Every structure is written in C-alpha cells, then in structure tokens.
C-alpha cells in the first residue's frame with residue numbers, strides 16, 4: 127500500500143464505524159448562543175459536551191478585556207516568546223499563575239497540548255524514563271515520544287502496578303518522571319494523589335500532574351487536585367490549559383523548582399511557535415481572577431455533576447467510578463454508543479461520542495460534560511432523555 131492508499135483504508139474503516147446519520151466527529155456548530163446553547167443544522171441544541179466547566183465563555187469581563195487588548199496590541203503577536211512575542215501581558219499572566227499556585231515560577235505556552243509537549247520533552251530525554259498512567263491524554267504520550275525517553279505505562283490508577291514498575295526500574299527510578307492527571311478526561315475519575323506522592327518519594331522520582339480538567343473544578347480556590355488533597359508542595363510540576371475552565375486557548379506549567387526557567391531555552395514547543403494572541407492573554411487573566419473567586423460557580427457545577435451522575439447510575443447506565451463534571455456512560459459496543467449519541471441529538475442534546483481506539487481498553491463511551499451555567503431544569507431534561515433512551519436502546 128502506498129501512502130495515499132493507507133489513508134483510504136483508514137477512511138473506509140472510519141466510515142464503516144459510522145455508517146449513517148450526521149458524523150459525530152467535527153460536527154459543524156452553526157451558531158453559538160451561550161455557554162449552554164447552540165445551533166446544529168436546524169436544531170437549537172443543549173451543549174453537554176464542552177469543557178466550559180465554569181460556564182465563563184461569554185463572561186462580559188473577559189470579552190471586554192479581549193476587545194481592549196485587540197484595540198491596544200493588535201490581533202496577533204506574529205512571533206515566538208523568544209523573538210518578538212513576549213509582551214507584558216504574557217509575563218504578567220505568568221506571574222499571576224505563579225502567585226495563584228504560590229509557586230516560584232510559571233511558563234505560559236501557546237496551547238495546553240504544547241504545555242505538556244514542552245514540559246515533558248524539556249524535563250526528560252534519551253536514557254530517562256516516563257512512567258505514565260495508561261489513560262493519559264495524547265499530549266502526554268506525544269510529549270514522551272518527543273523526549274526520546276523510555277515510555278512505561280502503568281494500569282490506570284493502579285497503585286500496585288505503579289509500585290511494581292518503579293521497583294523494577296531499580297536505580298533508574300531517580301531519572302523517572304511519573305505523569306498523572308487530576309481528573310481523567312475519559313471516565314472523569316481522579317488520580318489517587320496521596321499514594322502517588324508516597325511512591326514518588328520512596329523511589330526518588332519526579333512527579334508531573336496535569337490539571338487540565340481539574341483547574342477551576344477541584345480545591346478551595348480551584349487550583350485542582352493538588353490543592354484539594356493539600357499536596358501542592360509534593361508535586362514537582364503542574365501543567366494545565368486555558369481552554370477548559372478559563373475558556374481561552376493556551377497552557378502553563380508551574381513549579382517551585384528554579385530549573386523550570388531553563389525549559390525556555392531547551393523546549394522546542396515553547397521556542398518554535400508563536401505566542402498566544404493579546405486577546406487570549408487578556409481574557410485569560412480576567413478569567414483566572416473569576417476562577418479564583420468562583421466558589422459559587424464550583425458549587426453549581428458540582429450540584430449539576432452529582433445530579434446527572436446519580437440519575438444515570440440509578441437508571442442503570444454503566445458510569446465512571448466517581449461523580450465529576452465529566453460524566454461518561456460506558457456502552458456495550460460502538461453501535462449502541464452511536465445509537466445513544468444519535469438519540470440524544472434527536473432530542474436536541476449534544477454530547478461526545480468516543481469509539482475505539484480513542485477510548486481506553488477498547489471501550490465505547492458517550493461522554494457528557496456539565497458546567498456551572500447549566501440550570502437544574504436543563505440537567506433534569508437531560509436526565510429524562512437518558513431515561514427514555516435507556517428503555518429503547520439499552521434494554
């Protein structure tokens with residue numbers, strides 16, 4: 127098979143998985159009305175598949191800051207942080223993140239994906255080891271590949287497996303970066319951070335925690351899992367993204383290790399890409415302030431998450447191990463998942479469909495994400511629709 131024929135074969139396999147109806151992947155959203163409503167085709171739909179956890183995507187303060195930044199600084203920086211793209215806003219946001227986490231320093235990257243790529247490939251290299259949870263996000267896998275380090279996976283959240291693998295590494299455990307996530311994006315469960323910290327200390331390894339889905343969601347001020355578990359000082363590096371609770375685009379790494387700054391000089395995903403636009407930085411700075419003071423939003427978010435999670439469980443759906451803003455239903459096969467996804471869309475509800483090989487262990491998922499802007503009536507409508515579809519699709 128030549129290169130193009132290989133792509134044809136992959137396209138045919140994809141089409142066979144989704145034979146009819148609207149494609150679930152890359153669905154065109156025609157108009158977006160609010161953090162919870164949009165138009166797809168002729169349907170006004172309820173958005174239940176975005177990562178807009180605090181519902182801040184239309185926050186007037188953030189929009190105003192973005193408009194002002196465009197007027198004052200233009201639409202783009204047209205260059206990297208190392209060249210012409212290092213504005214005062216980028217530096218101020220780094221200081222604000224460092225202060226938020228009470229950390230020595232912070233590096234801002236252009237996306238969350240690049241924050242993982244840049245941090246991981248800057249920290250480890252050939253001869254080192256990346257010891258990562260099997261359910262890790264693609265940006266973690268790709269960062270490890272870019273680094274050239276040996277990649278070892280441990281079973282998702284399985285501490286006995288993590289310990290076994292650390293033990294087997296012998297002296298190499300000192301050159302090992304353990305990587306976990308605050309909330310896992312597939313099943314919505316949290317990493318057992320206390321046990322992970324104990325193991326990393328016992329084996330003198332280094333720990334990186336990706337708080338992409340837990341920023342704004344966990345902890346008293348929304349820092350994430352490290353704050354919730356009071357283990358911030360035990361985590362060596364924290365990465366995260368602006369694209370979920372902060373409703374922008376960009377990423378960061380914070381740390382108390384002074385060596386973090388050296389990453390600016392070695393990390394290709396930091397050096398060789400344009401810096402975030404002035405509007406993005408300005409809106410994110412305001413969103414970070416709203417997030418820090420977002421206790422009411424977090425309370426509403428968790429009320430919504432618990433309402434949906436407990437209802438789906440009660441109806442009989444197989445759900446993830448614990449409640450959270452990501453509420454995944456695990457279906458028996460891809461056809462059932464597709465039928466449920468289509469059934470929800472026909473009832474004007476948009477969620478995410480995740481089919482093998484994207485979902486862990488060959489699972490088929492219909493994944494909902496709730497946010498603080500959903501009203502309890504909207505969540506109730508979703509619950510009733512899931513109940514109706516259980517009878518027609520699952521039973």
Ligand code: PMP
Nearest residue numbers: 237238239263265311338367369
């Ligand atoms: N880490 C995790 C765990 C993620 O889920 C994502 C995005 N889905 C990223 C990093 C990358 O973030 P971004 O989309 O902002 O580049």
